[in-house]
Amino acid sequence: ATTTGQIVYPLTPRWSPDGLSVAYVERHFFSGQAGADWGDDVYVVPVAGGPPTLVRPHGAIGRQVEGLAWTPDGRGLLLGDVRVGGDGSPFAPATSRIVRYDLNSKAETVLVENAVEPSISADGSRIAYLASSGERLALMTANADASAVWELVSSEAFPFLRYARISPDGRTVIFTAPDLVAARLVPDSGRGWLDRVLQELGVGRAEAHGLPSYVWAVETATGARRKVTPQADDDPCAAWLDGGQTVAILSSTGLYRALPSGGAVQRIEEGALGGQIDAR
16 A cells, blocks of 8 residues: 555564454555655454554654564564664664563563564463574574573574564474575675665665575474475465464465475465465
8 A cells, every 4th residue: 555655565464362363564664755754563453353453653763573473371462673773764774672562551671682573482481583693694592581592593594584483382493595505606695684674665685585485494402404395486474374283385376285394285375475474
């Protein structure tokens, strides 16, 4: 949608633990005009119908949300909070952090600095997230209070990582990344979060995002890594389904169901769908 010359669209849908509502981010892009307001607002909408409720406005120019997860009790959200400095220009340096946002008090507690895309296990004991390491990202896991941090996937493994999602039992994390061979062919195509924002605005580096990618799974106990999808696709986004027994995947070629062990993929719907997915 376009509002007063500004591009606006929803992203990062997340089912509430009770299945009665969905939280999502409404992204207001930079319009190109100096001093114009832009940023990400968080809404919750009831599944049964009714208007969405604004639960967290962006508050400051250029404040964005990269990743969203409900706490298991349904009382809060984990957010990847990204802020640009200066006057809110998308060209200003950006900082990121993961915060816990209380839906009742509106209070925010910082959990991890220089990190985004949080997810949390069903019992709330473990989290997974992407941590900034220079211009690249590493996949991390930790206790819910951000203690006992362990690097699951090094920032040197891939030129980019996206869509980190920990399984309900906390034993596996799925994510999107290109093939290791492709990663070695583009060693300088890693992106910081500012670069990613700029690329979405059409002015940043696009070569990394353009690489065909796979859905991967990594075991939190051992770091053992495997491909979930046997073929690469354009920006596949995966979510846990059936209590963690299977994985739902949305990509530019369709909607799929796969086994997290890899190898078996079933196409549910064909077509240029794209976007982001959550499942129950």
